[in-house]
Amino acid sequence: MASLFPASDRCWLGGPGSVELAHWQLEVDGADDGLVTIARDHALLVRRHGGAEAGYGADGGASGMLRVEQVAENGPPEGFEILTPEPGRVVVRAADRRGLVAGFFHVWNRGPGAVSAGRHRPATAIRMLNDWDNMVVDAMGSVERGYAGPSILFSGGEMVDDLSRFRDYARLLASVGINALCLNNVNVNDVETTLVTDRLDDVARAAAVLREYGIACYVAVNYAAPLTVGDVDTADPLDDGVRAWWRATAERVWGRIGDFGGFVVKADSENRPGPFRYDRTHVDGANMLAEAVAPHGGTVFWRCFVYDNHQDWRDRSTDRARAAADHFAPFDGQFADNVVLQVKFGPIDFQTREGVSPLLTRLRATHVAIELQITQEYTGQQKHVCYLPELWRDALDTEIGWETDGGPRLYETVGVHTGRHNGFVAVSNVGADPNWTGHPFAQANLYAFGRLAWEPSLTAEELAHEWLRATYAVPDAARDELAALLLGSWQTYEAYTAPLGVGFMVTPHTHYGPSVDGYEYTPWGTYHFADRDGVGVDRTVATGSGMIGLYPPAMAARYETLDACPDALLLFFHHVPYGHVLHSGSTVIQHIYDSHFAGVEQGEAMIRRWHGVRESLPSEVSAVVDVRFAEQLRSAIEWRDQVNTYFWRKSGVPDARGRLIHR
Ligand code: GCU
16 A cells, blocks of 8 residues: 555646646657656556546647657756647757656646746755654654654664655655655764764665656764764764764765765754864864865765753843844855755744844855755644644745845745855655645645745745646546635634744644743743733844844834834844734734634635535545544634733733623
């Protein structure tokens, strides 16, 4: 079971495009064997689930010829050209293997009858997924922050023997333009530390699968590996023994896997070892690893999620939102050419809404990848519908205003300074669940991330329609309804959870469901400071932590004053009294009540909309969605009531509309 690409009709690869393609003859010319294998796999896939054709009323589709051909001239890396010389004939042309794969899937996802002629190339070089899969189930599970079942790659301390499900995953990723995958959790435990030493054969097996789909293989490494599995008694990056150990390790890794991508590193972060332990900087640490992998063409992804997680909540001088910029911005330009700094889009931690990371505005001479989270750790854990492209668009469209107020937008800045090694990384949301993502609609987030990384200007609406079209063969009206369910779901989720950008009112550890004060007196630096008079975090330069001053001046001016700061981020940047009047005209306390009542009502409206369209989807999909919507509504009500009661008790201010707030 697990080895089959499950129910092709529920996944975009088996959507209408593939049904249509089944009627097309596929011709491959000049491509290497690998691509032929891809094509053959897909043909098999369609045959294997041939029943879907009848089940989905495919009309037999137009038949024709899809030709995939490798051309000798130098095209842009990974780019491809589509030609439609005559009806019923589509030609995909590319100069390299990845271009051929990308072009093939471009046609596959849309169906050959729906593509038009044109040239395509990715806007970014890095389009990477990080799997947070553990080899051994630890306190965080088989997949850390995974909500779709156990790992598809590891089980019981080993890589699984049968990689056919992993192969399906690789195909899924390639079909949306992902070109790099890190196999294991960034929190690297003892067993995973040996992936780059004793377990290289396993990594080579996974890399071979990924290679077929044009995806580079990466491994997350333990910064202290020379000390823990090597024969060196330190992990000091300036120690000769440490440098030699990593050089020898890199030689073995690339000796075994010639096209290996490189390492992902979480250092000095949430109790992980790192250069700070030896009074060294992150430049010392990252460049030491970069030097070891450089002769092999390897890349080091160095995560910037570095902050003090042993903070004393009484200490008002420390602000976690400053940490990444404080640690890394001073070193802009000093990282080696094969280091990519991997920076979470927000300065705290993948919250429903945050200001963008100031570090992203400060790295102008360093390769950067913006890190997003597809797995819904803080956004409903794949029990709630929360369509993330809207959140991502909101962050990526933020105007950075380097020189003057306004543009460029954050997504337009990726790579403008340093060219090639830039792009997007995201934490995957996939597990062994038959539908891959737990909630069938959470697939949309995975699909959208790949497409957005390839073409960062795509709108949330375009992406929703694309995914639906590639996934479910339903009438246009039903597809519009399904798109309407996705669109706005992030704002709905935001409405019934933490208000006005303040974040982190989640249950500690699990991060699911409300616990308004759950993190308030912890060492994690995630506070909202609610008291009887007001709420929010003062990050102003004038009176607060000064975090706003880490942005370029024109951007800082947009957040520093209450007059300028947008409502949606008010409590992220300011501490205000409950009676403070928002730009919307409402007070903060009334907004809290109104948005929480409205959030639940919007959730109910989503369910009504769902009931109108559920019959158009396969019954096994609808059954899962039904159960998840019931939980979403239960949870939304719990959020509403806890948050409203909490703020009523704190403020003593009644709801102006007299609705039920529990005492
Ligand atoms: C969050 C998450 C952790 C994860 C960390 C990271 O804090 O809760 O599980 O390890 O992010 O991104 O490294």
